[in-house]
Amino acid sequence: MTNSKRATISFSIMALMLMIVGFGQSWNVALTIINLCLISAVMSMGLNMQWGYAGLFNAGVMASTAIGGLTAVLISYSPVTKAWSVGGTSLTATLISLLVTIIAGVLVWKKMPKGSKRSWSMTAVVLTGYGFMRFFYEQATSAIEAVDPAKTGFLGGLGLPILFSWLAGGVAAAGLAWLIGRIALGLRSDYFAIATLGISEIMISILKNEDWLSRGVKNVTGLERPVPYEVDLQQTEWFINMVHWIYGTAEDGSPASAAALREAMQLSAGVVVKLCYSALFIVVVLIILGLATRALNSPWGRMMRAIRDNETAASAMGKDIISRHRQVFIIGSAVIGISGAMLTTLDGQFTPGSYIPLRFTFLIWVMVIIGGSGNNLGAIIGAFITWFVWIEAEPASIWLVSNLDIFLAETSPLRLHLQEVAPHMRMILMGLILVLVLRFSPKGILPEKAPDHY
Amino acid sequence: MDYSTDLLNALVLITNYVLIPSISYGSQLALGAVGVTLVFGILRFANFAHGEMMAFGTMATIFITWWFQSMGVSMGVFPTALLALPFAILITTLLAVVIDRSIFSFYRTRKSPPVTFVVASVGVMFMLNGLVRILIGTDEIIFRDGQKFLIKAGAFKKMTGLSEGLALKQTQVLTFVLAVIAVMALFWFLQRTRTGKAMRAFSDNEDLALLSGINPERVVLVTWVIAASLATLAGVLYGLDKSFKPMVYFHLLLPIFAAAIVGGIGQPLGAILGGYVVAFSEITATYAFKKFIKYISHGDFAPEGLTQFLTTEYKFAVSFLILVLVLLVRPTGLLRGKVL
Numbered sequence: 001m002t003n004s005k006r007a008t009i010s011f012s013i014m015a016l017m018l019m020i021v022g023f024g025q026s027w028n029v030a031l032t033i034i035n036l037c038l039i040s041a042v043m044s045m046g047l048n049m050q051w052g053y054a055g056l057f058n059a060g061v062m063a064s065t066a067i068g069g070l071t072a073v074l075i076s077y078s079p080v081t082k083a084w085s086v087g088g089t090s091l092t093a094t095l096i097s098l099l100v101t102i103i104a105g106v107l108v109w110k111k112m113p114k115g116s117k118r119s120w121s122m123t124a125v126v127l128t129g130y131g132f133m134r135f136f137y138e139q140a141t142s143a144i145e146a147v148d149p150a151k152t153g154f155l156g157g158l159g160l161p162i163l164f165s166w167l168a169g170g171v172a173a174a175g176l177a178w179l180i181g182r183i184a185l186g187l188r189s190d191y192f193a194i195a196t197l198g199i200s201e202i203m204i205s206i207l208k209n210e211d212w213l214s215r216g217v218k219n220v221t222g223l224e225r226p227v228p229y230e231v232d233l234q235q236t237e238w239f240i241n242m243v244h245w246i247y248g249t250a251e252d253g254s255p256a257s258a259a260a261l262r263e264a265m266q267l268s269a270g271v272v273v274k275l276c277y278s279a280l281f282i283v284v285v286l287i288i289l290g291l292a293t294r295a296l297n298s299p300w301g302r303m304m305r306a307i308r309d310n311e312t313a314a315s316a317m318g319k320d321i322i323s324r325h326r327q328v329f330i331i332g333s334a335v336i337g338i339s340g341a342m343l344t345t346l347d348g349q350f351t352p353g354s355y356i357p358l359r360f361t362f363l364i365w366v367m368v369i370i371g372g373s374g375n376n377l378g379a380i381i382g383a384f385i386t387w388f389v390w391i392e393a394e395p396a397s398i399w400l401v402s403n404l405d406i407f408l409a410e411t412s413p414l415r416l417h418l419q420e421v422a423p424h425m426r427m428i429l430m431g432l433i434l435v436l437v438l439r440f441s442p443k444g445i446l447p448e449k450a451p452d453h454y
Numbered sequence: 455m456d457y458s459t460d461l462l463n464a465l466v467l468i469t470n471y472v473l474i475p476s477i478s479y480g481s482q483l484a485l486g487a488v489g490v491t492l493v494f495g496i497l498r499f500a501n502f503a504h505g506e507m508m509a510f511g512t513m514a515t516i517f518i519t520w521w522f523q524s525m526g527v528s529m530g531v532f533p534t535a536l537l538a539l540p541f542a543i544l545i546t547t548l549l550a551v552v553i554d555r556s557i558f559s560f561y562r563t564r565k566s567p568p569v570t571f572v573v574a575s576v577g578v579m580f581m582l583n584g585l586v587r588i589l590i591g592t593d594e595i596i597f598r599d600g601q602k603f604l605i606k607a608g609a610f611k612k613m614t615g616l617s618e619g620l621a622l623k624q625t626q627v628l629t630f631v632l633a634v635i636a637v638m639a640l641f642w643f644l645q646r647t648r649t650g651k652a653m654r655a656f657s658d659n660e661d662l663a664l665l666s667g668i669n670p671e672r673v674v675l676v677t678w679v680i681a682a683s684l685a686t687l688a689g690v691l692y693g694l695d696k697s698f699k700p701m702v703y704f705h706l707l708l709p710i711f712a713a714a715i716v717g718g719i720g721q722p723l724g725a726i727l728g729g730y731v732v733a734f735s736e737i738t739a740t741y742a743f744k745k746f747i748k749y750i751s752h753g754d755f756a757p758e759g760l761t762q763f764l765t766t767e768y769k770f771a772v773s774f775l776i777l778v779l780v781l782l783v784r785p786t787g788l789l790r791g792k793v794l
Contacts, residue, residue: 057569187781198711198778427580428581428584432577
């Protein structure tokens with residue numbers, strides 16, 4: 001079967017499944033799934049660049065997502081002027097002492113002759129710098145966190161439109177990736193995986209604990225929305241007209257009751273808002289898909305695949321492996337950062353506690369592997385399938401358990417326990433799918449296609 | 455009060471809050487890291503499912519412990535879990551072998567690149583993660599019974615007349631003793647027995663080992679048996695010392711990997727060393743030295759803050775920083791040389 005045929009079939013099946021959810025459960029649920037599928041598609045396209053194009057085992061996807069989310073807060077939240085005025089000076093002092101320490105450290109390292117004298121001076125510089133930083137930092141944070149802690153207690157953001165943060169999230173994630181790449185690239189693949197896993201965990205603990213920056217586990221809620229609010233929508237004329245036009249007549253032809261209309265109004269408002277998000281997300285997915293496909297088919301993409309397939313040969317041909325890896329690592333992380341900002345925008349809140357590696361790193365891995373590593377459309381279909389299963393596994397297993405009537409009584413402890421733990425079925429299901437795909441169809445649903453001109 | 459009492463107080467303080475916890479936590483990490491390092495040395499991949507294997511082994515122990523307790527079987531002052539441990543080890547070993555036969559052996563015969571094994575181990579991680587949560591739930595479980603303390607802080611104060619107390623939990627001593635026994639048995643096995651020597655040979659040079667007639671499947675089987683047993687032991691000791699929570703066991707993966715790499719991956723001795731290095735640094739860096747400084751300076755100097763290098767939430771960061779430092783400065787780990 002050709003790839004395009006496979007793609008058509010798999011996307012049609014996916015659409016059918018979503019339609020079943022739409023008609024069977026509700027369109028609100030179906031659209032919620034679709035929106036998260038689209039965000040996941042961006043994530044898996046980003047990881048696909050790193051793993052599929054270049055063979056980098058990045059186990060720190062979560063770090064990029066989280067910094068994207070943080071950027072959404074820092075861009076869109078209105079600045080807390082009081083926090084700036086009480087803590088701004090000490091925070092600047094902290095930054096200055098950090099800079100001075102770094103400069104002094106570099107100078108000592110470069111200018112002094114190698115030996116124990118240099119080591120001692122280096123230690124002295126770092127410790128003194130750390131002391132100063134700690135002093136100013138504690139002043140700054142305690143002042144900032146004391147400002148109306150129930151509502152703010154952090155510096156706030158820039159007060160810019162949140163859509164702008166999608167771009168900024170990408171840039172921030174790229175910056176972080178550059179830093180991670182400096183440390184970890186050049187290590188062999190499993191060390192690289194462990195190092196990135198570690199960095200992502202540290203990133204999350206920073207977000208959880210640095211209240212002055214991200215409000216920590218107190219979460220930031222009520223972020224601005226790029227789409228209209230349901231309540232406002234229900235006051236808008238065109239929307240009211242539309243609902244009346246669709247639901248105006250009941251089944252028997254008489255005018256619908258006011259209660260039915262009100263219910264229809266609420267439902268449609270939710271659907272319209274979600275559709276607006278979907279439209280925005282589809283635009284992003286299409287742009288990234290277009291660029292990614294172009295890049296993959298360009299000489300650059302061929303070079304990446306050559307490096308992936310045989311590093312020794314590629315470096316013999318004069319390719320700089322580490323700097324190419326750094327490049328693709330940064331680009332991929334930027335794409336994942338964009339998706340992180342999109343996710344925070346959709347949620348309307350930033351909750352550092354919700355970032356766990358299973359959901360934000362390894363699940364994305366499942367998406368890429370089952371979709372077909374090295375194939376961008378594959379990454380998208382993988383994201384759709386994986387997210388669909390991830391969400392629908394719970395209702396499905398609860399439904400299964402509740403249909404155990406024949407075997408288990410209504411009140412049997414085993415049944416109650418099964419109902420309680422049904423959500424964890426999805427973990428087993430995900431692992432099973434990953435292992436089965438890896439074994440029986442290691443190239444995924446849409447395999448990477450070999451270019452024609454080979 | 456004279457200065458020598460202050461010094462003694464400072465010493466007791468550090469022993470109580472840094473030394474003893476580091477030794478027991480370090481022993482737990484070391485046991486986990488030895489398992490990771492053995493799998494790495496023989497099968498040549500980083501097993502991401504090791505934390506979940508520890509969780510599974512602990513879960514099995516808890517179930518058997520509950521069963522024993524319901525029958526009224528106990529070990530007096532010792533925790534009942536010790537009685538359940540051998541059975542749990544048997545179950546976990548069986549699980550590890552089944553996983554190897556059904557998942558990993560396929561890639562071994564095809565000589566797949568290590569990264570494929572790692573991805574497969576991520577799949578195993580998901581499955582075990584779900585399995586453990588389905589069987590026992592996600593709540594925190596304390597399954598320690600028997601005598602809790604060997605030395606109580608209050609009794610110690612009364613005995614010595616010092617103002618600082620020293621508490622020694624039975625689980626801490628148990629952890630250390632059992633870890634030493636397990637490690638000694640492992641080294642005896644690797645150095646003295648035929649199978650152990652075969653394992654070392656296999657890890658050193660696979661082709662040469664195969665040529666001299668070593669059965670690779672047997673070596674792999676023994677590796678999984680040891681790794682699963684050590685994982686169960688480590689998990690149970692950690693659970694006895696603190697408590698059992700599936701989420702925590704997943705997070706133990708990072709310090710365990712750090713310990714294995716810091717010591718030099720593929721080297722059991724290095725893994726043990728690494729375990730203690732990581733545990734000691736984590737606890738020292740997050741300990742508040744305020745009281746210690748007060749004692750050591752004879753009360754002349756009392757720092758205003760807690761004098762903590764890092765807040766407790768940054769424990770991960772410490773193990774990771776050590777990991778990065780070692781990878782950058784000495785990529786082979788503290789102990790280099792032959793594997794196993």
